[in-house]
Amino acid sequence: MTAALPVLILFSSLIASLVTFFLPQTAHGTRNALNLGCALLKLGMVAFMLGEVAQGTIYEMRLPLAPGLDLLLRIDALSLLFVTLSAFLWLLTTIYAIAYFGTKPELSRFFGFFSLCVAATTGLAMAGNLISFFIFYELLTLSTWPLVIHKQDRASLAAGRSYLTFSLPGSAALLVAILWLESATGPIEFALPADLRAHGDASLRMIFALFIAGLGVKAALVPLHGWLPAAMAAPAPVSALLHAVAVVKAGAFGIVRVIYDVFGIALVEELRVGIVLAALAAVTIIWGSLRALQQTEVKKRLAFSTVSQVAYIVLGAALAGPFAVIGGLVHLVHQGLMKITLFFCAGVYQECADISEIRQLDGIGARMPLTSLCFSLGALGMIGIPPMAGFVSKFYLGVGGVQSGAAWVVAVLVASSLLNSAYFLPLLYRIWFRPVPVEGGSSGPRATPPGILWPPVITAAAALAVGLFAASAFSPLAWATLIVEREYLP
Amino acid sequence: MTATAAMTPPALVSLALALVVALPLLGALLAVVAGRRGGAVALATLGATGAALAVVVFSVARDGAPVLMALGGWAPPLGIVLRADGLAGAFLCMSWLVLGGVMLQGLHRFGPSSDPPAETRAGFAFWPLVLLLWGALNAIFLSRDLFNLYVGLELLSLAAIALVAIERKPETIAAALRYMVFALMGSLLYLLGAALLYAAHGTLDTVLLAARTPAGLPDHMAAALITAGLAVKTALFPFHAWLPPAHAGAPAPASALLSGLVPKASFFILVQVWFGALPDMTDPAMPLVLASLGAVAVFYGGIMALRQERLKQIIAYSTVAQLGYLFLIFPLAGGDSAAQPWAAGAWTGAMFHALSHALAKASMFLCAGLWITAAGHDRLNGLRGMAKATPIAAFAFGLSAIVLMGLPPSGAFTAKYLMLTAAFASGQVIWAAVLVLGGLLAAIYLYRPLVLTFARDMPEGLTAITRAAQLVPLVLAAAAILLGLASAAPFEFLQIGRPEAAAEGLE
Numbered sequence A: 001m002t003a004a005l006p007v008l009i010l011f012s013s014l015i016a017s018l019v020t021f022f023l024p025q026t027a028h029g030t031r032n033a034l035n036l037g038c039a040l041l042k043l044g045m046v047a048f049m050l051g052e053v054a055q056g057t058i059y060e061m062r063l064p065l066a067p068g069l070d071l072l073l074r075i076d077a078l079s080l081l082f083v084t085l086s087a088f089l090w091l092l093t094t095i096y097a098i099a100y101f102g103t104k105p106e107l108s109r110f111f112g113f114f115s116l117c118v119a120a121t122t123g124l125a126m127a128g129n130l131i132s133f134f135i136f137y138e139l140l141t142l143s144t145w146p147l148v149i150h151k152q153d154r155a156s157l158a159a160g161r162s163y164l165t166f167s168l169p170g171s172a173a174l175l176v177a178i179l180w181l182e183s184a185t186g187p188i189e190f191a192l193p194a195d196l197r198a199h200g201d202a203s204l205r206m207i208f209a210l211f212i213a214g215l216g217v218k219a220a221l222v223p224l225h226g227w228l229p230a231a232m233a234a235p236a237p238v239s240a241l242l243h244a245v246a247v248v249k250a251g252a253f254g255i256v257r258v259i260y261d262v263f264g265i266a267l268v269e270e271l272r273v274g275i276v277l278a279a280l281a282a283v284t285i286i287w288g289s290l291r292a293l294q295q296t297e298v299k300k301r302l303a304f305s306t307v308s309q310v311a312y313i314v315l316g317a318a319l320a321g322p323f324a325v326i327g328g329l330v331h332l333v334h335q336g337l338m339k340i341t342l343f344f345c346a347g348v349y350q351e352c353a354d355i356s357e358i359r360q361l362d363g364i365g366a367r368m369p370l371t372s373l374c375f376s377l378g379a380l381g382m383i384g385i386p387p388m389a390g391f392v393s394k395f396y397l398g399v400g401g402v403q404s405g406a407a408w409v410v411a412v413l414v415a416s417s418l419l420n421s422a423y424f425l426p427l428l429y430r431i432w433f434r435p436v437p438v439e440g441g442s443s444g445p446r447a448t449p450p451g452i453l454w455p456p457v458i459t460a461a462a463a464l465a466v467g468l469f470a471a472s473a474f475s476p477l478a479w480a481t482l483i484v485e486r487e488y489l490p
Numbered sequence B: 001m002t003a004t005a006a007m008t009p010p011a012l013v014s015l016a017l018a019l020v021v022a023l024p025l026l027g028a029l030l031a032v033v034a035g036r037r038g039g040a041v042a043l044a045t046l047g048a049t050g051a052a053l054a055v056v057v058f059s060v061a062r063d064g065a066p067v068l069m070a071l072g073g074w075a076p077p078l079g080i081v082l083r084a085d086g087l088a089g090a091f092l093c094m095s096w097l098v099l100g101g102v103m104l105q106g107l108h109r110f111g112p113s114s115d116p117p118a119e120t121r122a123g124f125a126f127w128p129l130v131l132l133l134w135g136a137l138n139a140i141f142l143s144r145d146l147f148n149l150y151v152g153l154e155l156l157s158l159a160a161i162a163l164v165a166i167e168r169k170p171e172t173i174a175a176a177l178r179y180m181v182f183a184l185m186g187s188l189l190y191l192l193g194a195a196l197l198y199a200a201h202g203t204l205d206t207v208l209l210a211a212r213t214p215a216g217l218p219d220h221m222a223a224a225l226i227t228a229g230l231a232v233k234t235a236l237f238p239f240h241a242w243l244p245p246a247h248a249g250a251p252a253p254a255s256a257l258l259s260g261l262v263p264k265a266s267f268f269i270l271v272q273v274w275f276g277a278l279p280d281m282t283d284p285a286m287p288l289v290l291a292s293l294g295a296v297a298v299f300y301g302g303i304m305a306l307r308q309e310r311l312k313q314i315i316a317y318s319t320v321a322q323l324g325y326l327f328l329i330f331p332l333a334g335g336d337s338a339a340q341p342w343a344a345g346a347w348t349g350a351m352f353h354a355l356s357h358a359l360a361k362a363s364m365f366l367c368a369g370l371w372i373t374a375a376g377h378d379r380l381n382g383l384r385g386m387a388k389a390t391p392i393a394a395f396a397f398g399l400s401a402i403v404l405m406g407l408p409p410s411g412a413f414t415a416k417y418l419m420l421t422a423a424f425a426s427g428q429v430i431w432a433a434v435l436v437l438g439g440l441l442a443a444i445y446l447y448r449p450l451v452l453t454f455a456r457d458m459p460e461g462l463t464a465i466t467r468a469a470q471l472v473p474l475v476l477a478a479a480a481i482l483l484g485l486a487s488a489a490p491f492e493f494l495q496i497g498r499p500e501a502a503a504e505g506l507e
Helices: A004-021 A027-055 A078-101 A105-127 A131-148 A152-183 A201-219 A227-233 A238-245 A247-263 A266-272 A274-294 A296-319 A322-353 A369-383 A388-404 A410-435 A451-470 A476-488 B003-007 B011-063 B086-110 B120-142 B148-163 B171-202 B206-210 B215-231 B244-250 B252-258 B262-277 B284-307 B311-326 B329-333 B343-375 B393-403 B411-425 B427-455 B465-483 B488-494
Strands: A059-066 A069-075 B068-072 B080-086
Touching: A004 A027, A004 A059, A004 A069, A004 A078, A004 A105, A027 A059, A027 A105, A027 B343, A059 B411, A059 B488, A069 A105, A069 A131, A069 A322, A069 B411, A078 A105, A078 A247, A078 A322, A078 A451, A078 A476, A105 A238, A105 A247, A105 B329, A131 A152, A131 A247, A152 A201, A152 A227, A152 B411, A152 B427, A201 A247, A201 A274, A201 A296, A201 B262, A201 B284, A227 A238, A227 A296, A238 A247, A238 A296, A238 A322, A247 A266, A247 A274, A247 A296, A247 A322, A266 A274, A274 A296, A274 A410, A274 B086, A274 B329, A296 A322, A296 A388, A296 A410, A322 A369, A322 A388, A322 A451, A322 A476, A322 B427, A369 A388, A369 A410, A369 B329, A388 A410, A388 A451, A410 B488, B003 B120, B011 B068, B011 B080, B011 B086, B080 B120, B086 B120, B086 B252, B086 B262, B086 B343, B086 B465, B086 B488, B120 B148, B120 B252, B120 B262, B148 B171, B148 B215, B148 B252, B171 B206, B171 B215, B171 B244, B206 B262, B215 B262, B215 B284, B244 B252, B244 B311, B252 B262, B252 B311, B252 B343, B262 B311, B262 B329, B262 B343, B262 B411, B284 B311, B284 B329, B284 B427, B311 B343, B311 B427, B329 B343, B329 B411, B343 B393, B343 B411, B343 B488, B393 B411, B393 B427, B411 B427, B411 B465
Parallel strands: none
Antiparallel strands: A059 A069, B068 B080
8 A cells, every 4th residue: 555555646647637638629527527536536545645644654656767767756744745735736726727718629638738737746746766856847847838838829839938948958957966966876865865975065066056956947046937927828727836836836845855855954054055045045035026016917926926935935945944944844835825826816807807917906806805805815825914824934934044043034034025015915905995997887897607716715715724723733834843853853 | 608508599489580580571572573562561571570579579588688590500600690689679679660650651651542542653662662671670680790780781771772762753862862872881881891800800790709819900990990881871970961861851651760760770780899799999089989979960960950941851850969869878888898887877778769769750750741641741830730630640749759858758768867877977977968958959949840730720721631540650659658667678678688898787
């Protein structure tokens, strides 16, 4: 059983994908049932594993491909954090996407790549060694590209090109980093930290820089973030998935793995690369927020907000104190829930009220109260108003910064929160307090189909709950604490 | 293993080994007689040879040792020996798969019921030539005598040149003539080298040559001449000029053979010479020269592919680039007998590359053939929206593109992994850079055809393509992907009877 579950988890998305590709375009019922069924099945398996892993079970499956090239799936507490998030959001995004697209063309292609993208994310969350991580990382690049260009208009094709222009060299850098590192140590498994001292300091710094360059593309670290705002051309469910779990989180997750399970905190500190990375993350946080302020489109502003927020995870990982790590890991979940809520809502605004510009939001709160409430919860969470989820993350990050002797982190967090308020509060003001514009004579927003109305409600409630009940034994915070206690503390 | 034991495999395996070479040649003769029924003969040959091949491969895999067979019972240097080791078995299987795909598509184009009816001469000539080419390939993969290899190579070139010119268009005849000039030059160089070796050692058997008393200068000259001749035949930069017009001009099923398989045969011989016959030629310059030219080919071919406006020309220049990687085997796996600990990885990696490139490249040319049938031409703009009209072929093309870029999960990624590991482990970072940057370049030149194929607009006025015809390239592309997903078994198989010079595991 311990070998079968990782494979089953992976296949739940993979099979859904492969079968969907071959379904006729018009087989809407079959396709929807297949995708929803697989997503539910996966969530069930994940729920079962949460209990087992909490008690210390480790799941492992190994498939040798060539000497040194093993496909290794291994589920520990950290993998499961990411797998759970992706399984939960896959189900909701599938529901959302089914309602969002209805009976539009090319849906078999869309859902095929969509599930493949989730399979790749799951795979890289479960990867037990560097080369397996790379294989799924590359699969993620390949499966996301067709999603980004799904509309196939000029803007999305340009977005797709930009995505590949950043991603493919990024993957190449990652592959070089992995094989260069392994050339002196042999294959590196996350569970068995290798002694990297066979390399000199200079080589190790170079390799670390290559790792960050390769992973930073997906995590959208400045200056490698250019593709992310462009990718807004993709349909709303894709943006939601990209920003909350699939792509940006893959990069951030990879950075966590590299720091803790490949280099190890001690070596990262000794090489003094951790502090450089933390500084880069801080710059990204501020830069992303500043750019978000300048945007006039809702989705663009959210996109730059992602650039800024994902860097929190990197910051937490790079600071390397226990509290900072907890803050970073828990933000992986918190940011996912909040950001997917915001993108779901932005999609609803777009679909039902044709709103894409921020100035069009005036008075929408009265006409679409539930969606607007969810949007507001997400935005307040991002700002970090207590007791929302974002506050918990920022609190731990701040304490962690002080603990690691980097008190400037607190300043960065405060500045970022101010900036977050500056770019989110005007939206909330428009939504709730500005009058509905009279011109246009439009008949108001169309009715929101339940399939796109309820997923943001669920994620917003979840985002609220993980903050409110952060102290409970079942919160992401408790799980992140478990990870840090179990794996990274002596 | 003693020589006598190796010489007496069970009669069935012996017979099968001989049949693998004999059946395609026999089929070629029959196809001449059968005329317009040549397609049926070819398919029957495919089935029968496949059965014989299965016996051979099964036997090699079961015993974990090469199968040898002395024709007429005469041991070398007097007689001719056929030898099937892991490498030969893998190349034979690859050829069988590609030939199968080519024949199935050939039926549509040159078969009796092809629509419009095949031009008589081309319809008659296609089948004997394809079978002759296959027989020559199999003979090369199973021979271990430099003269037999030469005969195989000549037959191969002859059939290949004729296939280029088969449609008798002025530009393809020009391409065939150019091909012939290069091929003849290559043969001459090779023959000269072989003659020098024979004069010095009195044998051309690779195993006996490996055990020879080194003769100094003649050996070096022979090695240089043979290498140069084979480099010309493998279209190594700067001897590549014949390849793009020939491969792009030939009918698509023939292009699949020419691009996927034919250069692999001369590369196969090159490997036999360097790692089998003359492993002690410790000339440090030669591997570097070969790999440098290969590296130039990777970039030159890639950049030229970027500048083409026709799909088949892009694919043909891509072959120039992809063949370049193969030559990295010489510095990475070491051309000398001092076996480095990482040698086996690079040697096997190069073979993985040869195998997956053959399958993916054949698949691409077959896709191009389908699209030419559908649209009447292969200008890139005509590809717009082909994914709508031929979704399965477009999917196959996409998979093949992943293979050519060397991305996981594919046989080419396993190849890249093994070669990169060897490059880093031996500190030859420059070859690592070639592997990585070459992959990115492939992504750039394949981007245009891919995006156009999947464009939204629906092309009009296309000839319909059946699903069955589209499945053929998909099977080939899937095989190249599968080679990566399940590379443990082929990796083990390739180690059977691997030349000593490439020995020593990665550990």
